[in-house]
Amino acid sequence: MSAALLMRAQARNNAWANHRLLTACVALSQPEFEAPRTGFFPSLRATLNHILVIDLFYVDALEGGTLGPAAWADPEPCKTLTELHPAQAAVDRRLMAWCDTLTDGDMGRLIHVHRGQRVQTERADRLLLHLFQHQVHHRGQAHAMLSGTAVRPPQLDEFYSIAEAPLRATEFAALGFTENDLWQEHA
Template identity: 50%
Template sequence: MTAPLLLAQACNNRWSNHRLLTACASLSAAALRAPQPAAFFGSLWALLGHLLDVDLFYLDALHHQPRPYRDHAWPDLATLSEAQAASDLRLMTLCRDLDPARLAQTLTLPRASGPVREQAGRVLQHLFVHQLHHRGQAHALLLASGVAPPQLDEFFLAQDEPLRRAELALLGIDEEELWGIAP
């Protein structure tokens, strides 16, 4: 686990969340909140809120400010999207500044059953896997809602660089910084 690879994962996380939430914007508030039998947490809206709430829980711990997990009452998609973007940027900054000693640090996570100690590198990897897991579910729920889901299974292949250049520039992601070379 290297800092450059973790930064690339954080940037890919930002890009994927942006694509997912942009696609969700084509749904009405009622459609986002509509119960869906296959939905984890009951609806696409609840799933999106869970994704962000878990990000905040782990990011707080990774910044040595652990707080108990809480479900936020996100009022609308614009507010949730703004908070997700801020969370994603916070994760990118954390990964940009990582060193091996920080990855090896022990964190305390405040769980309902009591404090749990975890290695920072494992928490960070868990955060990425959690995002991937639930974004896949959100992808399927979008399709079930009649919305063409966005492409989310890309990871910065050189051959696709011209297709993503403008979108990554909009998000402030510099591939030359990520890879140390021009794409």
Template identity: 40%
Template sequence: MADLPYFRRLARYNRWANRRLYSACAELSPADWAAPRAGFFPSLQKTLNHILVGDRVWLSRFEQVELVHRRLDELPYPEFSALRPAREAEDERIVTYTETLDPDRLDSDLRYRNMAGEAQLTPLRWAIAHFFNHQAHHRGQAHAMLSGTRLTPPSLDMIMFLREELPAA
């Protein structure tokens, strides 16, 4: 199973991919940003807010701090200009969390309540893996939505990130 250096790299990849996606979304008009589109959260506005809310929910569980959100479909930042700095701050929080996480803690269990209030027990290692998978899943949906605009979506392939991050062989 994944170790801490892997999760740390995923945190940096997440920040990189979000910066690229948000740079593209910054080119959209407010109407295009909020326009209905095919997806589980049916607009770029709703999808990107959901990713942020989901990240905050999971990080509150990991850090064992009070949860500020009550629903996964909350729209805390309807305006892109407010969402973007919130996303950047959350990405830094994620990087910091992975950089400061005690490696021994990965082998512990995470006890938390899901959004329905039901008690859950999940190995922390698997919860963190889900956390990064959830981001990629919905970021892919946002990428597809962006394809339906006049803009060309940026590449979010991890290999592109790795080529930038890793020294040439």
């Protein structure tokens, strides 16, 4: 598998896992969404907003933007799941679109990450790996928090299992891609 194809697959897995987690969270009441919970961030709302804010920061940098620390000026820009789910889906689509342009030769492309008083220069492949790890880390925390509610946490780690194929096809369609699209090498 090429590195570019792997990054496209990771971007889609990321979008799919966010979609599954946020879809499950819709069953929470607003007080349950805001309730104090054990984790790095003190609630599901804070944790899921953190994922969004950091995605906005890094996706902007990948796209050549200069948003920088302004991304986290409001650490919880989405007060409700009704706001959060489409906002996360939008940044996930941007990340997938960016990854769709990649070739293996682009993995070493330098990305300029604006951090206020300085600009960090990072290779595209390393920045993407960091971003995907960040997502998994905090989604895992949100998943654990959700297990402390009456809402059953969704399966997030069987992206390509045969058993998940029918549900996965429906969810992928809602996200705008198919499994066949996923495994196609782009020019």
